[in-house]
Amino acid sequence: MTGSSDAGVAPTPETVLARINRAGLDEPLFVAGRARAPSLEQGFLRRDFRCVGATGEEPLRQVRWSGQPVRSDLDMFLAAYLATPDAARGPLLVLSPPGGGKTLLLSTLAARLPPEHFTVIRVPLDAVNPGAPVSAQVHEALWQATNGRVSWPDVGLFDDDGYLVLLVDGVDAAARPGYLSEVAEFQRRESLLGRPVAVIAATDTGLAGRLRGPDGMPVLLLEPFDDERIRLWLDTWNAVNSADIAAGRLNGVGADTAGLPGLGGSPELLTLMTLVLAENGDALPRDGAARYKAVLELMLRRRPAPVIPVEESVRLLGDLAITTFHHGLDTVGEDELTVEPHALRWLMRCPFVSVSAGRSYGLLDSQTADFLVADRLVVTLAGREPFPGLQAMLSHRVLAARPRVLDFVAGLSIGRHDLRAVLRAALAEARGSAPPPPVLAGFATLTANLVLLAVTVGDTADGVAVTDLMPPGADPGWAWRCLVLAWDAGLPRPAWHAIVDRLELIDGHIVERTQEPADDEYRSVAEARLRGETSLATTIERGLDQRGDPGRGMPDTPGAG
Incomplete structure (x- = not known):
């Protein structure tokens, strides 16, 4: 199939394609600016994946990945698949989030499948007529890749032992739900003509929801990078750029110095993070x-x-993070996002966003989501958002249940003592009228979050005085106790326990708790101390200690009195 290389003998179409595909291994993975990018051969990392079979002609949004095992044998899986007759009866579809490595996988397959057994043709649908029939798209892709030297009817005619493989990238560009079924029909006709063709197609996960495929079509989902693959990539990067790193023109990047979990889970994100x-x-x-x-x-x-400014990008990601936080979910449906159509298209193709085939949106990593929630909170406070805006952001879930959000808030608000004045004013407005029972949960969530933020912002270790947060002229101890009792009454138990584990009252100041969280038996002691009922806390603790486990008692802590 490789054809003759003798002088004066024109290479076969298969030889031309093999040369083009093999040359891709030497191409840099990306434009790196001052740095040197690893080549595809140097930088490609094998991926973990999950696999399911599509059912009938149902849209791919019906595919369920939960419960499917994660596999590490992608090379063996694809080799075994291409060796079966089923490969010529319908396509195999590869999914991943934007920037998840689908194109790199197809490029590597094109270069590494042995040319003596396979003739591989890459068909990037965004570079050909997306509305054309499949055969016309293949012909156009061949014409472009070979400068008109190879046409589709000529391929595969020189060696009956060869096997044709089409790698179709960007299936969503075809913009028709039945495109994969058209591919299967194209394969059926080619088999009848004596030229069986295997097809491996790829598209973004979120764009696959409206697609349908033939019954039993294998669908693969590429998994995010794990720590080991991130380490291997960084080792490769440092080796390729070792001269510039040694000369001080670039910084070396190690897994121990990156310190940015959540920003390197996909090939595109890891590449961008490394460059930065x-x-x-x-x-x-x-x-x-x-x-x-x-x-x-x-x-x-x-x-x-x-396609949009960085500031708007951060705002859109923050909108998504806040919306998922409010719902207490990792993802939300498209109808829950109040964004313009162009912004929704941007989110769908953003590598920080995970979009399911059913059009549910979420952040690719929970740490990035927590950071974006914290960033939005700090930006909102610094902008002196009117109370209704804060109320809308802080009346749904208690921040103590997501401690990493508060940790990020603390880091983002160092030196911003002015933010406490904003929070004090908001808390005063929130206390303006006693809520009726149906809205007690929202009142409790809002006021708890305002207090949590007031304790967290700035960089002082002594917390915030109760007198600064309670109404002027009122007994601060009594007002604080009433507020804490409202939290106890209005919040779900996990949220209330998260507050008790996060806050404590010492010498009239609300501070971040430094002790280990109390276990269930001793939580009543921590609750009494948070309310400022020191004598009651001591009495409960002594009673628990006298039951025969004195080593579990909690140290006395002075309260607000």
Whole structure:
């Protein structure tokens, strides 16, 4: 199938295609600016995946991945698949989030499948007429790749032992739900003509929801990078750029120095993060939250041809993070997002966003989601948002249940003591009228979140005085006790317990708790102390200790009196 290489003998179409595909291994993975990008051969990492079979002609949004095992044998799986007759009866579909490595996988397959057994044709649908029949798209892709030297009827006619493989990238560009069934019909006709063709297609997970495929079509979902693959990628990057790193022109990037979990889970994100750290490492903030923010914004700025400004990108990601936080879910449906159509299209193709085939949106990583919630809160407070805006953001879920959000808030608000004045004013407005029972949960959530933020913002270790948060002229101890009792009455038990584990009252100041969370038996002691009922807390603790387990008691803590 490789054809003759003798002088004066024209190469066969199969030889031309093999040369083109093999040359892709030497191409850089991306445009790297001052740095050197690893080649495809150097930088491609084998991926973990899950696999299911599509059912009938139902849209792919019906596919359920939960419960499917994660596999590490992608090479063996694809080799075994291409060796079966089923490969010529219908396509195999590869899914991943945007920037998840589908195109890299197809490029690597094209280059590494042995040309003596396979003739591989890449068909990028965004580069051909997406409305044309499948055979016309293949012909156009061949014409473009070979400068008109190879046409579709000529391929596969020189060696009956060869096997044709089409790699169709960007199936969503075809813009018709039945495209994969058209591919299967194309394969059926080619088999009848004596030229069996295997097809491996790929598209973004979120764009696959409206597609349908033939019954039993294999569907693969590529898994995010794990820590080991991130380490391997960074080792490769440092080796390729070792001369510039040694000369001080670039920073080395190690898994132990990146310190940015959640920003490197996909090939595109890991690439962007590496570039930002290599080029800007010395100039980036050292603090965790400020560093996270700077790297995230630089990564968005480095994305090729951004269609919206970075500031709007961060706002859209923050909108998504806040919406999922409010619902207490990892993802929300498209109808829950109040964004313009162009913004929804951007979210659908953003590598930080995970979009299911059923059009549910969420952040790819929970740490990134927590950071974006914290960033939105700090930006909102710094902008002196009117009370209704804060009320809408803080009346759904208690922040103590997501402690990482508060940790990020603390880092983002260092030195911003003015934010406490905003929170004090908001808390006073929230207390303005006693809520009727149906809205007690919202009142409790809102006031608890305002207090949690007031304790968290700034960089002082002594917390915030009860007298600063309670109404002027009122007994601060009594007012505080009433507020804490409202939390106890209005919040779900996990949220209330999260507050008790996060806050304590010491010498009239509300501070972040430094002790280990109380277990269930001793939580009543921590609850009494948070209310300022020190004598009651001591009495309960002594009673528990006298039951025969004195080592579990909690140390006395002075309260508000």
